[in-house]
Amino acid sequence: xxxxxxxxxxxxxxxxxxxxxxxxxxxxxxxxxxxxxxxxxxxxxxxxxxxxxxxxxxxxxxxxxxxxxxxxxxxxxxxxxxxxxxxxxxxxxxxxxxxxxxxxxxxxxxxxxxxxxxxxxxxxxxxxxxxxxxx
Amino acid sequence: xxxxxxxxxxxxxxxxxxxxxxxxxxxxxxxxxxxxxxxxxxxxxxxxxxxxxxxxxxxxxxxxxxxxxxxxxxxxxxxxxxxxxxxxxxxxxxxxxxxxxxxxxxxxxxxxxxxxxxxxxxxxxxxxxxxxxxxxxxxxxxxxxxxxxxxxxxxxxxxxxxxxxxxxxxxxxxxxxxxxxxxxxxxxxxxxxxxxxxxxxxxxxxxxxxxxxxxxxxxxxxxxxxxxxxxxxxxxxxxxxxxxxxxxxxxxxxxxxxxxxxxxxxxxxxxxxxxxxxxxxxxxxxxxxxxxxxxxxxxxxxxxxxxxxxxxxxxxxxxxxxxxxxxxxxxxxxxxxxxxxxxxxxxxxxxxxxxxxxxxxxxxxxxxxxxxxxxxxxxxxxxxxx
Numbered sequence: 001x002x003x004x005x006x007x008x009x010x011x012x013x014x015x016x017x018x019x020x021x022x023x024x025x026x027x028x029x030x031x032x033x034x035x036x037x038x039x040x041x042x043x044x045x046x047x048x049x050x051x052x053x054x055x056x057x058x059x060x061x062x063x064x065x066x067x068x069x070x071x072x073x074x075x076x077x078x079x080x081x082x083x084x085x086x087x088x089x090x091x092x093x094x095x096x097x098x099x100x101x102x103x104x105x106x107x108x109x110x111x112x113x114x115x116x117x118x119x120x121x122x123x124x125x126x127x128x129x130x131x132x133x134x135x
Numbered sequence: 136x137x138x139x140x141x142x143x144x145x146x147x148x149x150x151x152x153x154x155x156x157x158x159x160x161x162x163x164x165x166x167x168x169x170x171x172x173x174x175x176x177x178x179x180x181x182x183x184x185x186x187x188x189x190x191x192x193x194x195x196x197x198x199x200x201x202x203x204x205x206x207x208x209x210x211x212x213x214x215x216x217x218x219x220x221x222x223x224x225x226x227x228x229x230x231x232x233x234x235x236x237x238x239x240x241x242x243x244x245x246x247x248x249x250x251x252x253x254x255x256x257x258x259x260x261x262x263x264x265x266x267x268x269x270x271x272x273x274x275x276x277x278x279x280x281x282x283x284x285x286x287x288x289x290x291x292x293x294x295x296x297x298x299x300x301x302x303x304x305x306x307x308x309x310x311x312x313x314x315x316x317x318x319x320x321x322x323x324x325x326x327x328x329x330x331x332x333x334x335x336x337x338x339x340x341x342x343x344x345x346x347x348x349x350x351x352x353x354x355x356x357x358x359x360x361x362x363x364x365x366x367x368x369x370x371x372x373x374x375x376x377x378x379x380x381x382x383x384x385x386x387x388x389x390x391x392x393x394x395x396x397x398x399x400x401x402x403x404x405x406x407x408x409x410x411x412x413x414x415x416x417x418x419x420x421x422x423x424x425x426x427x428x429x430x431x432x433x434x435x436x437x438x439x440x441x442x443x444x445x446x447x448x449x450x451x452x453x454x455x456x457x458x459x460x461x462x463x464x465x466x467x468x469x470x471x472x473x474x475x476x477x478x479x480x481x482x483x484x485x486x487x488x489x490x491x492x493x494x495x496x497x498x499x500x501x502x503x504x505x506x507x508x509x510x511x512x513x514x515x516x517x518x519x520x521x
Contacts, residue, residue, distance in 0.1 A: 009269035
C-alpha cells in the first residue's frame, strides 16, 4: 500500500521509535529499574515512575491483537482496501502498535496471526509495518 | 452554602441539520433560549457555564463556540465556568457542572455542546481547517498508517467482538435500524427516512465490520442542559430530573494502548454510586457515534453479559419503543444527528418528563441512563425523576 501517508513530527521523545528502522531496529522505551516497557515513549516509566528509561531494540515479532479492513478512502490518493491492525509485541508486554499488515491478501488476515516488522522509509521516518509469518 | 443533589432543569436544542445558514453562536443562543424558557429562568439567573471541548481553533466545525465566548456574548455573570476536552468525554461537562452546583459554586449552570461540522465543511473560508506538514501528539501513532478516522479505531474493537463472541452484522444492525425507526418520530431528527435490514446489509463497508450506517454524520446543532443546585429548584417551573449517579473514566487516553474500552469500568462504577440497579432503568440513551459503542454500553452497564450484546439486541424488539429497554428513543446520533453526547441526556429528560410525543415510551418512566464516549473516554449519567 504505497501512496501518501501523514508523517510524524520528530522530537526528542519519539525520534528513536520513528528512525530505528534505519538500522533495522524496532525501538521501544524500556525501564532499567523494573524491566517494563513504555509506549508512547516518555522519559518516565509508567509502571514504577523511574527515570532510568531508554529506547531498546525488540525482536520485531508479535501477534495481531485485532484488525480491520479499511474500505473508505479518507483522502483521494488513498489506495483501498488495506488492513489496519493492532499488533501486540512479543517481548514488550502491554505495548501495542497500530500498523498496517502488508504483503498479503487483505482477506487472509486474522486475530492471532504471527507477524514481523517490515520498515517503510518515507523521508526521515521509518514506519514499522508488519507482514504475516507463514506457518 | 451547599446542596446535596444536582438536577437537570431546563433543556433546549436548536434546529438540527446539515449546512445550516445560521451561525453556530446563534444556534447556541437558540438552544439557550429554549432551555431558559423550559426552566422558567431568566439569563440573569445563570451563574455558571460548562462545555466540552471548548473552542477548538484548528477544527472550528468540531467546536466553534467556547464557554468564554458564550459568557461574554450573552452577558452572563459567571461565578464558576469550565470548558475543555481533557475530561471523560462530552457529558463530563455535565458532571463538572453538577459537581460545581453541589459545592455551592453556582446555582444554575448552562451546559452546552455546539457542533457545526457540516456547515464548516461547506464554508472553509469562514471555518478553515489547519493543515500541518507533520502530525504529533496522539495522532502520530495512528495517522501514519492511514487510521485517519475514529471509525478505523472503533472497528478494531468491533472486530474483537466478531471474532471472540460471534457478533454478526445482522445483530449490530439493530442499533442503526432502531435509531432510524425512532428518528422518524422525532420532528427534529436529521435523518427521517426509514432504514431496512436489506439496505443495511447492502451498504458499503467503511472499515470492517462497520458499514456506512454504523457511523454518524456531520451535523450542525446546539444542545443545552441547565444543571441546577437542589436548593435552587424553587427558581424553576419545569419538572427537574435528578442526577442520581455519575461516573467517568479514561483508559490510557489512547485507542491503541488501552487493553479494553473505558465504558466497561465506567458502567460498573455507575452502580456503585446508587441503590438503583439496571432492573430499575426504564430507558437507555447510549452513545452511538458508532453503533458498536452503544452495543458495548449495554454490556458495560450490566444489561447483559460481556460479549452478549449482539444476542441481546438481536431482532430489535427488546430495544424498541415498546420493548423492555427502549434505546435511543430520539434516534441516537445515527438518526437524530451527531449532537455529540448531549443528545442522550436531553432525551433522557424528555422521556422522564413524559414529553416524547409520538416517541414517548409507555408507562411512567422514572429512571434513565445517558452516556457519552465509550472508547478511551467514557461518561455515564443515571437520571431519576423523584
